[in-house]
Amino acid sequence: MTRDAALFEFLCRMGDSTLVLGHRLSEWCGTAPALEEDIATANTALDLIGQTQMWLGLAAEVEGAGRSADDLAMRRDAWDFRNLLLVEQPNGDFGRTLMRSFLFDVWHRRMLERLTASSDPRVAAIAAKAVKEVAYHADRSAELVVALGDGTEESHRRMQDALDRLWPYTGEMTSDDEVDREMAEARIAPLPSELRPGWEEAVRATLTQATLTVPESAFAHRGGKNGARHSEHLGHMLTTMQWLQRAYPEATW
Amino acid sequence: MYAQMIKSEATQDDPEKLAAFQARIDRGEKIEPKDWMPEGYRKTLIRQIGQHAHSEIVGQLPEGNWVTRAPTLERKAILLAKVQDEAGHGLYLYCAAETLGVSRDEMTEMLLDGRMKYSSIFNYPTLTWADMGAVGWLVDGAAIMNQVPLQRTSYGPYARAMVRICKEESFHQRQGFDVMMKMCRGTDAQKRMAQDALNRFWFPSLMMFGPSDKDSKHSAQSMAWKIKMNTNDELRQKFVDQTVPQAEYLGLTVPDPDLRWNEETGHYDFTEPDWSEFMDVLQGNGPCNRDRLEARNKAWDDGAWVREGLMAHAEKRRAARVAAE
Numbered sequence: 001m002t003r004d005a006a007l008f009e010f011l012c013r014m015g016d017s018t019l020v021l022g023h024r025l026s027e028w029c030g031t032a033p034a035l036e037e038d039i040a041t042a043n044t045a046l047d048l049i050g051q052t053q054m055w056l057g058l059a060a061e062v063e064g065a066g067r068s069a070d071d072l073a074m075r076r077d078a079w080d081f082r083n084l085l086l087v088e089q090p091n092g093d094f095g096r097t098l099m100r101s102f103l104f105d106v107w108h109r110r111m112l113e114r115l116t117a118s119s120d121p122r123v124a125a126i127a128a129k130a131v132k133e134v135a136y137h138a139d140r141s142a143e144l145v146v147a148l149g150d151g152t153e154e155s156h157r158r159m160q161d162a163l164d165r166l167w168p169y170t171g172e173m174t175s176d177d178e179v180d181r182e183m184a185e186a187r188i189a190p191l192p193s194e195l196r197p198g199w200e201e202a203v204r205a206t207l208t209q210a211t212l213t214v215p216e217s218a219f220a221h222r223g224g225k226n227g228a229r230h231s232e233h234l235g236h237m238l239t240t241m242q243w244l245q246r247a248y249p250e251a252t253w
Numbered sequence: 254m255y256a257q258m259i260k261s262e263a264t265q266d267d268p269e270k271l272a273a274f275q276a277r278i279d280r281g282e283k284i285e286p287k288d289w290m291p292e293g294y295r296k297t298l299i300r301q302i303g304q305h306a307h308s309e310i311v312g313q314l315p316e317g318n319w320v321t322r323a324p325t326l327e328r329k330a331i332l333l334a335k336v337q338d339e340a341g342h343g344l345y346l347y348c349a350a351e352t353l354g355v356s357r358d359e360m361t362e363m364l365l366d367g368r369m370k371y372s373s374i375f376n377y378p379t380l381t382w383a384d385m386g387a388v389g390w391l392v393d394g395a396a397i398m399n400q401v402p403l404q405r406t407s408y409g410p411y412a413r414a415m416v417r418i419c420k421e422e423s424f425h426q427r428q429g430f431d432v433m434m435k436m437c438r439g440t441d442a443q444k445r446m447a448q449d450a451l452n453r454f455w456f457p458s459l460m461m462f463g464p465s466d467k468d469s470k471h472s473a474q475s476m477a478w479k480i481k482m483n484t485n486d487e488l489r490q491k492f493v494d495q496t497v498p499q500a501e502y503l504g505l506t507v508p509d510p511d512l513r514w515n516e517e518t519g520h521y522d523f524t525e526p527d528w529s530e531f532m533d534v535l536q537g538n539g540p541c542n543r544d545r546l547e548a549r550n551k552a553w554d555d556g557a558w559v560r561e562g563l564m565a566h567a568e569k570r571r572a573a574r575v576a577a578e
Contacts, residue, residue, distance in 0.1 A: 030313030033556020042337035049330045151562025244324040253324035
């Protein structure tokens with residue numbers, strides 16, 4: 001794999017993960033448990049879509065095949081998506097949505113912090129802008145996980161269910177493959193496995209405060225970031241998201 | 254402005270106090286939360302600000318309907334930002350209403366069980382992407398007509414909320430018009446969507462100003478109190494006069510065969526909306542009334558455990574702090 005091909009893959013991993021999570025969060029539009037949560041959820045979705053424009057914009061530039069960020073977002077099928085499996089999981093109740101964000105946000109923040117020192121100045125610039133937004137996402141999701149884990153009996157039960165359900169999707173975030181090794185060698189991005197200890201420490205600290213129990217299984221579902229095996233959910237999401245571009249391919253919007 | 258048919262409350266206060274209060278308003282002074290005010294003024298304002306706040310909240314739904322189907326990343330971001338602004342407007346308005354002695358939770362319950370209303374416009378469905386243009390262009394356009402003068406309304410917190418809201422609303426209107434421009438300069442299918450959106454939203458937008466002045470029973474008192482700054486018909490005329498040339502510029506046809514420029518009056522003559530349809534919508538029989546209220550009720554009920562959890566946690570923290578002291 002050439003360096004540019006690996007970089008393209010890596011940028012799609014970043015951009016597809018922010019796109020898919022941003023989309024999932026936008027599904028809450030107008031129906032969150034409280035007005036403040038509606039505003040914060042929409043705001044987070046907005047940040048993630050903005051980051052998607054930057055990541056996929058750069059991916060398109062690196063690819064040099066005349067595609068735009070919108071082409072990548074709206075005209076690829078599921079097997080070409082490179083997002084983490086975690087973020088394509090359906091929203092479920094507000095607790096599951098929140099837990100999914102929390103597990104991702106902790107990783108995302110650490111990844112972006114490292115990317116601010118990327119040898120590729122374009123990557124470093126995007127990371128520097130995004131990390132400020134994501135620091136806020138991570139603080140907010142951690143705070144809410146603690147509050148709901150340590151809230152009522154019902155909120156505790158729902159948050160524990162969410163954690164148990166989503167935990168097997170966390171391993172993929174910190175697993176390495178050929179693309180990751182290529183990026184690490186070029187000092188463009190850290191090896192995901194290097195993020196694991198810090199991620200786990202931060203996640204465990206918050207979950208302890210939230211009185212939640214970390215599942216013991218280390219089993220990890222894989223297949224999102226290399227596109228080998230997405231879950232069934234992604235296709236339905238894309239069907240909705242890509243509808244207009246697919247139905248009216250000649251139109252500009 | 255999303256308030257329609259706001260019933261003015263009769264006031265039974267001391268005539269001297271009432272006269273002094275009216276004199277303050279006439280001098281252009283702002284009434285602030287701790288000032289004396291007639292009970293009717295307070296109740297009418299709660300109803301009006303509440304209806305406006307509820308409209309912002311329910312108004313998220315027809316646009317939220319397209320957030321997940323926005324055609325480009327930029328359109329998705331703009332729409333999300335807009336819906337987020339609307340939730341923010343709801344928040345300022347509930348805060349303004351709270352200064353009159355009614356809590357947000359109380360108002361929410363009145364919305365959910367149908368005791369309080371929201372604007373009739375949000376009971377119409379958004380069926381194509383062009384509706385995101387039409388809603389911004391026409392619905393936000395109509396809202397601004399009323400909100401701009403309300404920046405000078407007599408109640409201080411309401412006037413100040415309106416200043417912020419107006420800035421954002423005029424941005425929304427421009428965004429809506431921009432969507433329409435793209436559609437009208439686009440493919441035949443896009444033009445068809447744009448015309449269809451105007452056909453469906455034209456008369457419902459005219460209804461947003463409320464019934465004709467001759468049938469508007471509650472205007473006089475509200476206007477004396479400077480809660481309402483213009484009559485329904487004045488604003489509707491102003492909206493038509495502003496919007497028709499924009500429709501022409503877009504190359505769209507306003508769905509009113511009797512619409513014509515009147516040299517003598519210097520205004521457009523136009524057909525009134527079907528007021529029986531308007532009354533049907535207010536009575537719960539619009540195309541989406543039940544869907545909208547069901548969606549709000551479901552969000553509220555599904556979110557109960559979250560709100561309770563957050564309260565319980567805050568209480569534990571408070572107790573722990575007290576114990577530590």
